[in-house]
Amino acid sequence: MDDLITYGPNLAEGFLNNVKLSLVAAVASLILGTILVAMRVSPTPVLRAAGTVYVNVVRNTPLTLVLAFSALGLSDQLGLVFSETPRTNSFWIVAMGLSAYTAAFVCEALRAGINTVPLGQAEAARAIGLTFMQSLRMIILPQAFRTVVAPLGSVMIAMIKNTTVATAGGFVADSAAEMKEAFDTTGASIPIFLGIVVGFMVLTMPIGFFTGWLSRRLAVAR
Amino acid sequence: MTENGDATPLVRLENVNKHFGSLHVLKDINLTVSRGEVLVVIGPSGGGKSTLCRTINRLETISDGQIIFDGKVLPAEGKALARLRSEVGMVFQSFNLFAHKTIRQNVTLGPIKVRGTAKDAADKRAMELLERVGIAAQADKYPAQLSGGQQQRVAIARALAMEPKMILFDEPTSALDPEMVQEVLDVMIGLARDGMTMMVVTHEMGFARRAANRVVFMADGQIVEENTPDEFFTNAQTDRARDFLSKILTH
Numbered sequence: 001m002d003d004l005i006t007y008g009p010n011l012a013e014g015f016l017n018n019v020k021l022s023l024v025a026a027v028a029s030l031i032l033g034t035i036l037v038a039m040r041v042s043p044t045p046v047l048r049a050a051g052t053v054y055v056n057v058v059r060n061t062p063l064t065l066v067l068a069f070s071a072l073g074l075s076d077q078l079g080l081v082f083s084e085t086p087r088t089n090s091f092w093i094v095a096m097g098l099s100a101y102t103a104a105f106v107c108e109a110l111r112a113g114i115n116t117v118p119l120g121q122a123e124a125a126r127a128i129g130l131t132f133m134q135s136l137r138m139i140i141l142p143q144a145f146r147t148v149v150a151p152l153g154s155v156m157i158a159m160i161k162n163t164t165v166a167t168a169g170g171f172v173a174d175s176a177a178e179m180k181e182a183f184d185t186t187g188a189s190i191p192i193f194l195g196i197v198v199g200f201m202v203l204t205m206p207i208g209f210f211t212g213w214l215s216r217r218l219a220v221a222r
Numbered sequence: 223m224t225e226n227g228d229a230t231p232l233v234r235l236e237n238v239n240k241h242f243g244s245l246h247v248l249k250d251i252n253l254t255v256s257r258g259e260v261l262v263v264i265g266p267s268g269g270g271k272s273t274l275c276r277t278i279n280r281l282e283t284i285s286d287g288q289i290i291f292d293g294k295v296l297p298a299e300g301k302a303l304a305r306l307r308s309e310v311g312m313v314f315q316s317f318n319l320f321a322h323k324t325i326r327q328n329v330t331l332g333p334i335k336v337r338g339t340a341k342d343a344a345d346k347r348a349m350e351l352l353e354r355v356g357i358a359a360q361a362d363k364y365p366a367q368l369s370g371g372q373q374q375r376v377a378i379a380r381a382l383a384m385e386p387k388m389i390l391f392d393e394p395t396s397a398l399d400p401e402m403v404q405e406v407l408d409v410m411i412g413l414a415r416d417g418m419t420m421m422v423v424t425h426e427m428g429f430a431r432r433a434a435n436r437v438v439f440m441a442d443g444q445i446v447e448e449n450t451p452d453e454f455f456t457n458a459q460t461d462r463a464r465d466f467l468s469k470i471l472t473h
Contacts, residue, residue, distance in 0.1 A: 121321065127307055128308060143321060220322045221367070
């Protein structure tokens with residue numbers, strides 16, 4: 001218990017970084033995932049192919065490699081720099097990599113949702129003169145989104161837990177990194193383990209409950 | 223027939239063919255629909271009636287031939303196609319009301335988003351149309367809360383809200399419980415009387431007799447016979463049509 005108190009402030013600061021990464025990645029991955037799914041269902045073959053390649057490559061690559069590539073490939077080799085401060089820079093590198101990775105899962109969840117929307121909805125949208133983008137935005141995606149709120153919640157929960165591998169992208173200030181540092185100094189400590197577990201559960205469990213409740217509330221009656 | 227008495231047909235199909243893989247579903251279709259005309263398409267299932275109906279707003283593409291709507295060849299895609307579709311109403315067998323929108327929103331969506339009508343004006347017009355089809359009291363409900371007959375009447379109001387030059391009806395009563403068929407047909411008969419140009423794929427022979435100007439009998443992807451309703455039902459010219467009629471008019 002003493003360990004938890006000693007390292008508490010560091011761990012809390014690290015955990016706050018997990019929260020910040022999660023917030024950025026949640027917003028960015030939902031936006032990017034929506035763009036990707038629009039590409040995957042678009043009538044333009046080139047866009048469809050690009051979306052498919054992206055999803056299949058990124059979704060099947062281990063996150064640690066995606067983050068390492070973001071840090072070593074994009075940042076070090078190609079000179080993508082978000083900030084002069086190394087810690088801020090690595091934060092954004094990791095946030096970007098995590099968003100890019102999570103977006104592939106968001107895309108696939110949304111695509112599953114689109115498949116539940118009856119074809120007639122799209123036909124009716126086209127029949128009143130909506131363009132493809134309009135019918136996607138106003139008719140198809142809103143209904144698709146409602147059916148996949150719960151799976152999207154799972155994607156978000158996975159993403160939040162994935163912030164603990166931020167070290168792979170060179171960001172060494174999240175709770176897992178702080179934990180490792182504490183263990184390296186004083187040896188493994190059960191209270192620290194449990195403290196971090198509780199921290200994540202406090203973050204993720206409400207998301208599960210909330211999205212479950214929301215999906216029942218938003219369900220589209222047919 | 224219409225206020226401007228324009229004699230050119232609103233729709234002209236010229237040598238239209240459509241293939242689904244090895245299936246030849248529309249065979250050399252030549253057909254015109256005049257302004258203000260009510261054309262009823264009947265025939266056995268799988269004969270290409272629905273496909274024919276759906277080619278006119280290009281929900282189905284065609285393999286060759288051409289379709290001319292209001293003097294212009296149907297656009298292939300993009301904005302021009304969307305514009306054409308906004309001028310051709312469509313009523314589906316399965317209603318296809320937007321499930322996540324209220325009845326009122328279903329009717330106003332097209333005018334607001336496609337025509338750029340102000341929301342107030344679109345709402346007002348929607349209520350008039352819902353009044354006309356007898357659903358005004360349900361304007362704030364969702365489609366799933368309405369009966370099939372009510373939903374189909376809303377679908378007609380949705381089509382009317384776009385002030386279309388024509389409405390396509392693709393088996394509008396086939397998915398309805400029998401007691402709801404008449405309420406939808408009544409609305410359609412009202413439209414026909416008001417001079418709306420209509421193409422109606424249906425099995426409702428009563429509607430064809432009462433409201434149609436012309437009946438087209440389709441089988442095996444071909445137009446087998448075209449006639450006035452009276453002539454068609456009492457004195458069909460082809461064996462295929464007589465055979466079909468003998469099977470459905472059994473009493």
